[in-house]
Amino acid sequence: MSQQNESRWSLTHTGNRVLLAVIAGALIxxxxxxxxxxxxxxxxxxxxxxxxxxxxxxxxHRSRRR
Known part of the structure:
Protein backbone atom coordinates (compact mmCIF):
# COMPACT_ATOMS: atom_id res chain seq x y z
CA MET A 1 0.00 0.00 0.00
CA SER A 2 1.21 3.46 -0.78
CA GLN A 3 0.97 6.13 1.85
CA GLN A 4 -0.99 9.26 0.99
CA ASN A 5 0.76 12.58 1.27
CA GLU A 6 -1.43 14.88 3.31
CA SER A 7 -1.17 18.61 3.11
CA ARG A 8 0.57 20.20 6.06
CA TRP A 9 -2.28 22.74 6.08
CA SER A 10 -4.93 20.08 6.71
CA LEU A 11 -6.66 19.60 10.04
CA THR A 12 -5.03 16.19 10.48
CA HIS A 13 -2.18 17.93 12.29
CA THR A 14 -2.88 18.70 15.94
CA GLY A 15 -1.10 22.03 15.74
CA ASN A 16 -3.43 23.22 12.98
CA ARG A 17 -6.49 22.26 15.04
CA VAL A 18 -5.09 24.11 18.05
CA LEU A 19 -4.36 27.17 15.92
CA LEU A 20 -7.90 27.15 14.52
CA ALA A 21 -9.32 26.89 18.05
CA VAL A 22 -7.18 29.78 19.30
CA ILE A 23 -8.15 31.98 16.36
CA ALA A 24 -11.86 31.20 16.82
CA GLY A 25 -11.67 31.88 20.56
CA ALA A 26 -9.72 35.11 20.07
CA LEU A 27 -12.16 36.33 17.42
CA ILE A 28 -15.17 35.77 19.67
CA HIS A 61 -11.66 14.55 11.76
CA ARG A 62 -11.86 11.22 13.59
CA SER A 63 -15.30 10.37 12.23
CA ARG A 64 -14.12 11.13 8.68
CA ARG A 65 -11.14 8.82 9.06
CA ARG A 66 -13.28 5.75 9.76
Whole structure:
Protein backbone atom coordinates (compact mmCIF):
# COMPACT_ATOMS: atom_id res chain seq x y z
CA MET A 1 0.00 0.00 0.00
CA SER A 2 1.21 3.46 -0.78
CA GLN A 3 0.97 6.13 1.85
CA GLN A 4 -0.99 9.26 0.99
CA ASN A 5 0.76 12.58 1.27
CA GLU A 6 -1.43 14.88 3.31
CA SER A 7 -1.17 18.61 3.11
CA ARG A 8 0.57 20.20 6.06
CA TRP A 9 -2.28 22.74 6.08
CA SER A 10 -4.93 20.08 6.71
CA LEU A 11 -6.66 19.60 10.04
CA THR A 12 -5.03 16.19 10.48
CA HIS A 13 -2.18 17.93 12.29
CA THR A 14 -2.88 18.70 15.94
CA GLY A 15 -1.10 22.03 15.74
CA ASN A 16 -3.43 23.22 12.98
CA ARG A 17 -6.49 22.26 15.04
CA VAL A 18 -5.09 24.11 18.05
CA LEU A 19 -4.36 27.17 15.92
CA LEU A 20 -7.90 27.15 14.52
CA ALA A 21 -9.32 26.89 18.05
CA VAL A 22 -7.18 29.78 19.30
CA ILE A 23 -8.15 31.98 16.36
CA ALA A 24 -11.86 31.20 16.82
CA GLY A 25 -11.67 31.88 20.56
CA ALA A 26 -9.72 35.11 20.07
CA LEU A 27 -12.16 36.33 17.42
CA ILE A 28 -15.17 35.77 19.67
CA UNK A 29 -13.32 37.32 22.63
CA UNK A 30 -12.53 40.41 20.53
CA UNK A 31 -16.17 40.69 19.54
CA UNK A 32 -17.12 40.45 23.22
CA UNK A 33 -14.50 43.09 24.03
CA UNK A 34 -16.75 45.75 22.57
CA UNK A 35 -19.40 44.91 25.14
CA UNK A 36 -19.45 45.75 28.83
CA UNK A 37 -18.57 42.20 29.89
CA UNK A 38 -15.93 41.93 32.62
CA UNK A 39 -12.53 40.55 31.61
CA UNK A 40 -12.90 37.24 33.50
CA UNK A 41 -16.13 36.53 31.61
CA UNK A 42 -14.37 37.31 28.32
CA UNK A 43 -11.58 34.87 29.23
CA UNK A 44 -14.12 32.16 30.02
CA UNK A 45 -15.79 32.79 26.66
CA UNK A 46 -12.39 32.54 24.91
CA UNK A 47 -11.65 29.21 26.62
CA UNK A 48 -15.11 27.75 25.98
CA UNK A 49 -15.16 28.73 22.30
CA UNK A 50 -11.55 27.60 21.77
CA UNK A 51 -12.11 24.29 23.54
CA UNK A 52 -15.39 23.69 21.77
CA UNK A 53 -13.85 24.44 18.39
CA UNK A 54 -10.94 22.07 19.03
CA UNK A 55 -13.27 19.30 20.22
CA UNK A 56 -15.61 19.71 17.27
CA UNK A 57 -12.83 19.71 14.67
CA UNK A 58 -11.16 16.71 16.31
CA UNK A 59 -14.42 14.73 16.43
CA UNK A 60 -15.17 15.56 12.80
CA HIS A 61 -11.66 14.55 11.76
CA ARG A 62 -11.86 11.22 13.59
CA SER A 63 -15.30 10.37 12.23
CA ARG A 64 -14.12 11.13 8.68
CA ARG A 65 -11.14 8.82 9.06
CA ARG A 66 -13.28 5.75 9.76
Missing amino acids: ACLCGGTDLPVPVQLVILLVVGGGTYALVTLL
